[in-house]
Amino acid sequence: MLKLPLLTLIRRFRSVLKREGTGAAVLRAAGYVRRRVRGLGTGTLSLATDTGPRGSEQYLHGIWQTLARQDAFHILQAPGVDRARRQIAMIADLNLPQCRKYRVEQLAGFWRSRGVEFEYAHYQDIPRATRIMQHATHLMEYRLQSSAVTDMFRYEARRLRLPILYDLDDPLFSVSAYETYRNMEALDPGLKSHFLSEAPKYLSMMNGADIMSVSTPGMAQHAALYTGRPVYVRRNFADAETLCAGAVAMLNNGPDDGMFRVAFASGSQGHEVDLAEILEPLSEFIQADRGRRLMLIGHFDLAHLPAKLKPQIERVEFAGYDRYLAALARANCTLMPLCDDAFNRCKSAVRVLDAASVGVPSIVADVGDLSSVVRTGETGFVAQKGGDWMDALRALAACPKDAAQMGRNARVNLEERWRASDQPHIIAPELIEWVET
Amino acid sequence: MNLRHILVANVFFAPFSYGGATVVAEQVATALIKQGGYRVTVVSLCARNDIAPYDVIKSQKNGIVNYLINVPEHRSYGEIYNNPEVTARLAELISALEPDLIHAHCIQDIGTGIITAAEGANVPVILSVHDFWWLCERQFMIKLDEKYCGQNPVRIDRCKGCVDNFWAAKTRFNHLQAMSEKVALVTYPSQFAMELSEASGFAKGRGVVWKNGVNPPEPAFFNKQAARRASDQRITFGYVGGPAQIKGWPQIEQAFAGIKSGKFRGLVVDGSRDGSWWQAKQLSKLPGSWEIYPRFEQHNMDDFYAEIDVLLFMSQWKETFGLAIREALARGITVIQTDSGGTVEHGAIRQEDLIPIAAPPGQLREQMDQVLRSGKRERAPYPVVHFADQAREFSALVDQVLQEVERAA
Numbered sequence: 001m002l003k004l005p006l007l008t009l010i011r012r013f014r015s016v017l018k019r020e021g022t023g024a025a026v027l028r029a030a031g032y033v034r035r036r037v038r039g040l041g042t043g044t045l046s047l048a049t050d051t052g053p054r055g056s057e058q059y060l061h062g063i064w065q066t067l068a069r070q071d072a073f074h075i076l077q078a079p080g081v082d083r084a085r086r087q088i089a090m091i092a093d094l095n096l097p098q099c100r101k102y103r104v105e106q107l108a109g110f111w112r113s114r115g116v117e118f119e120y121a122h123y124q125d126i127p128r129a130t131r132i133m134q135h136a137t138h139l140m141e142y143r144l145q146s147s148a149v150t151d152m153f154r155y156e157a158r159r160l161r162l163p164i165l166y167d168l169d170d171p172l173f174s175v176s177a178y179e180t181y182r183n184m185e186a187l188d189p190g191l192k193s194h195f196l197s198e199a200p201k202y203l204s205m206m207n208g209a210d211i212m213s214v215s216t217p218g219m220a221q222h223a224a225l226y227t228g229r230p231v232y233v234r235r236n237f238a239d240a241e242t243l244c245a246g247a248v249a250m251l252n253n254g255p256d257d258g259m260f261r262v263a264f265a266s267g268s269q270g271h272e273v274d275l276a277e278i279l280e281p282l283s284e285f286i287q288a289d290r291g292r293r294l295m296l297i298g299h300f301d302l303a304h305l306p307a308k309l310k311p312q313i314e315r316v317e318f319a320g321y322d323r324y325l326a327a328l329a330r331a332n333c334t335l336m337p338l339c340d341d342a343f344n345r346c347k348s349a350v351r352v353l354d355a356a357s358v359g360v361p362s363i364v365a366d367v368g369d370l371s372s373v374v375r376t377g378e379t380g381f382v383a384q385k386g387g388d389w390m391d392a393l394r395a396l397a398a399c400p401k402d403a404a405q406m407g408r409n410a411r412v413n414l415e416e417r418w419r420a421s422d423q424p425h426i427i428a429p430e431l432i433e434w435v436e437t
Numbered sequence: 438m439n440l441r442h443i444l445v446a447n448v449f450f451a452p453f454s455y456g457g458a459t460v461v462a463e464q465v466a467t468a469l470i471k472q473g474g475y476r477v478t479v480v481s482l483c484a485r486n487d488i489a490p491y492d493v494i495k496s497q498k499n500g501i502v503n504y505l506i507n508v509p510e511h512r513s514y515g516e517i518y519n520n521p522e523v524t525a526r527l528a529e530l531i532s533a534l535e536p537d538l539i540h541a542h543c544i545q546d547i548g549t550g551i552i553t554a555a556e557g558a559n560v561p562v563i564l565s566v567h568d569f570w571w572l573c574e575r576q577f578m579i580k581l582d583e584k585y586c587g588q589n590p591v592r593i594d595r596c597k598g599c600v601d602n603f604w605a606a607k608t609r610f611n612h613l614q615a616m617s618e619k620v621a622l623v624t625y626p627s628q629f630a631m632e633l634s635e636a637s638g639f640a641k642g643r644g645v646v647w648k649n650g651v652n653p654p655e656p657a658f659f660n661k662q663a664a665r666r667a668s669d670q671r672i673t674f675g676y677v678g679g680p681a682q683i684k685g686w687p688q689i690e691q692a693f694a695g696i697k698s699g700k701f702r703g704l705v706v707d708g709s710r711d712g713s714w715w716q717a718k719q720l721s722k723l724p725g726s727w728e729i730y731p732r733f734e735q736h737n738m739d740d741f742y743a744e745i746d747v748l749l750f751m752s753q754w755k756e757t758f759g760l761a762i763r764e765a766l767a768r769g770i771t772v773i774q775t776d777s778g779g780t781v782e783h784g785a786i787r788q789e790d791l792i793p794i795a796a797p798p799g800q801l802r803e804q805m806d807q808v809l810r811s812g813k814r815e816r817a818p819y820p821v822v823h824f825a826d827q828a829r830e831f832s833a834l835v836d837q838v839l840q841e842v843e844r845a846a
Contacts (some may be wrong), residue, residue, distance in 0.1 A: 035654055049711070
């Protein structure tokens with residue numbers, strides 16, 4: 001029970017009453033009792049009177065106004081000038097697990113390994129996004145589109161004199177890429193209209209940044225058609241998590257059941273069109289032997305496949321990265337056909353990296369960045385023309401032991417050349433220089 | 438040149454300045470930068486409900502970057518002196534800024550997390566004590582009945598009946614004492630503050646007296662003062678503070694009530710942030726002509742001091758320093774004051790002229806009468822420590838601490 005020194009308090013009440021009047025005495029007494037009942041401490045700070053909750057897109061407006069009135073708004077020197085240590089704040093759209101892994105978490109690991117602090121926030125977590133900017137030396141943004149909220153972040157970054165890098169791994173800004181993107185044919189036309197209407201919002205972000213990073217040389221070329229900002233490549237790579245998860249998946253792979261599995265993984269909708277590019281030779285190959293299987297991992301509408309093929313299809317729902325790799329490890333090879341269009345020419349080789357992490361060779365189209373990771377005949381095959389797909393499949397099926405060796409080679413290639421490093425084929429030296437000098 | 442980077446932690450700091458300790462923190466920081474060889478960054482607090490609790494906002498005023506941590510208006514008793522959320526923000530800042538030394542200057546509400554975070558980052562701390570926040574949960578050793586507590590040394594067991602919750606207060610007391618052992622050095626603005634704190638078991642043997650400075654008068658001040666005295670023959674009394682018992686306003690009121698002459702002027706300064714301390718009606722019954730003077734800052738304080746001839750400093754508790762007294766003395770202004778702790782260590786006033794705390798109003802009235810009778814307004818400026826001197830002394834303390842750290846490494 002609350003014990004109050006009543007006599008003292010009454011004397012104090014009378015003293016305030018006499019000096020400051022009834023209103024003040026009652027208010028102070030009520031404040032005292034409320035504080036005691038709630039177990040609150042007595043601090044020296046009182047709530048600023050000019051503040052009130054606002055909408056998220058105006059989160060910083062109140063403090064900006066106050067700082068401006070107090071002549072304390074501008075940060076006069078970029079924080080990187082007088083600090084030896086670099087600190088990156090990244091504000092990103094973290095909703096897509098694959099994007100988060102390759103463009104955010106992977107980058108965090110890369111920079112931290114170089115002694116650069118790296119914090120990131122989802123763009124809708126406005127307090128955190130705001131906070132991590134305050135003691136950063138650089139701002140990076142990933143996959144954000146222009147909006148009242150992102151404009152507010154940009155405004156704050158400029159107030160804080162942070163250099164800004166914008167990162168993107170799909171040509172979301174490109175009307176020309178979307179309009180010719182064959183995968184769109186498999187989707188609701190309304191979706192394409194939506195993407196087209198969103199494209200300028202990404203371009204606006206690109207043009208408001210100081211520098212841009214993208215995931216592939218093809219993407220860099222395409223971005224240069226739209227922006228005058230410097231564009232550099234930071235490829236996706238096999239991070240420690242991938243290498244470890246791949247090793248575990250290989251270790252836990254069950255005994256060989258004699259089947260020859262050809263995997264096709266799809267992390268998003270619309271890739272039925274890609275598979276359609278090679279469906280004829282692929283169907284012929286699978287159906288030529290009852291011991292062959294087409295393993296479809298992730299999104300795929302079976303209506304796009306011939307009925308005769310269905311008995312030899314294995315479906316694997318996408319349920320997290322580890323289970324995806326575990327399924328992939330059971331394959332003898334994996335296929336990555338891509339329609340040759342402007343959108344796909346921007347594509348990175350993450351699926352090749354995933355397959356290599358579990359020691360599976362890849363047969364890839366010569367589109368986008370896929371072929372840069374594959375050493376033909378050693379870690380997989382690059383199919384230049386239609387007939388190459390069947391040749392490669394037959395070669396692998398003819399000698400599963402050689403196929404397995406090719407998979408092991410792919411894993412070695414991954415560990416040696418495609419893991420996190422500051423080699424120019426992984427990250428452009430200009431990006432390192434931008435942060436570290 | 439490699440600048441030494443000092444991170445100053447102070448509950449208030451520009452752009453949100455408030456109180457004497459903040460004046461000292463701001464002015465010393467500015468003087469250190471001016472002196473050369475130092476870079477100063479600040480962390481302080483604000484309380485706003487338009488940004489999230491414990492969000493951080495970077496600001497810059499007068500060339501000094503200040504990271505503001507936004508604390509909720511209402512915090513628990515424990516969160517006032519040791520707040521894990523604040524500590525986390527401080528640790529992030531220290532990690533990002535990598536200061537050479539932390540000056541925990543006036544850290545009530547920031548709490549001891551600044552010491553914890555510094556320890557975690559191996560950054561030495563100089564702690565500066567202001568008021569008696571480290572000994573007393575009520576900060577000023579003023580009891581609920583608004584009387585000075587008077588303990589010397591402070592024994593927490595004797596705080597029963599005064600504190601909100603004795604066991605909570607004891608935990609706080611012990612925690613603050615333990616944290617004081619983790620800093621490299623403790624500074625006090627007066628001998629009185631150091632002796633009372635150390636006698637009470639706080640950071641025994643680790644303290645030094647580091648007297649506060651003031652800004653000297655601007656070159657134009659004495660002309661301005663002379664011009665005012667020429668245009669208005671009346672003696673002007675000045676009082677800086679609110680109408681509170683603890684600041685001695687009731688004694689001043691009673692003393693003036695017995696003064697027959699009405700040929701004088703009085704100025705009371707409303708130091709509140711919202712102008713709420715004074716109302717004209719409070720002053721209307723007093724003899725003489727009284728005015729409320731708005732809160733002033735360092736840059737315009739000469740305007741106020743040029744207006745007064747006598748500063749009345751009637752604090753009814755033993756304060757640790759008393760900035761206004763030194764500001765007045767440096768400007769040739771007569772000071773009538775109580776015998777209130779560290780406020781008397783300037784040596785400008787004879788011991789027998791210091792008015793005891795809780796004395797009846799007669800002694801004050803007598804001194805005021807004497808001033809009015811003599812009509813003497815001129816007084817030679819009294820030499821006091823300036824902020825530039827204080828910054829130089831601080832620089833020597835920093836040298837000492839960093840050399841000790843180097844030796845220990």
